[in-house]
Amino acid sequence: MKKILIFIISSAIIGLIIFYFYPDKKLPKDAIIDKIVVIKSQKKLFAYSNGNLLKTYRVAIGSNPIGHKEYQGDKKTPEGTYTINDKNPNSSCCKNLGISYPNSKDLAHAKKIGKPAGGDIKIHGLKNGLGFIGKFHRFFNWTAGCIAVTDSEINELYKHTMIGATIEIKP
Secondary structure (H helix, E strand, C coil): HHHHHHHHHHHHHHHHHHHHCCCCCCCCCCCCCCEEEEEECCCCEEEECEEEEEEEEHHHHHECCCCCCCCCCCCCCCCEEEEEEECCCCCCCCCEEEECCCCCCHHHHHHHHCCCCCCCEEECCCCCCCHHHHHHHCCCCCCCCCCCHHHHHHHHHHEEEEEEEEEEEEE
């Protein structure tokens, strides 16, 4: 019984090491991402160029993942069509791509319910100093409403995504 337990634990550790270090496919050097689609229920981000899927990323989203962001602090990731409106190379989370949330509809809804809409919704890497967590961050939805990828993935997205790119965030 002890040998079986040691085998199971050893296998699990080896599996986690392989998962952590297994290399991801890289984008072509000249790729320009003009559209991003995020499907929250699948925890996936799809990067497109001229209608062609370039790459799929696994993501973490807001810690309250069901439904559209209604107000600041609800820990939901918005749903709808927005644009990438900013690039920040000096973020507290490696780098980030700004998302144009809130739009006029989001602002009107927040006003209707008497709460601030919030903002600062980003696609970002891991908190500075925590990049070593890597792919393991995906095991939980942990953001305040943003979309999180690994540091190497945000570096890639940052390099290849154009300001003005469309981002559709779906349930």
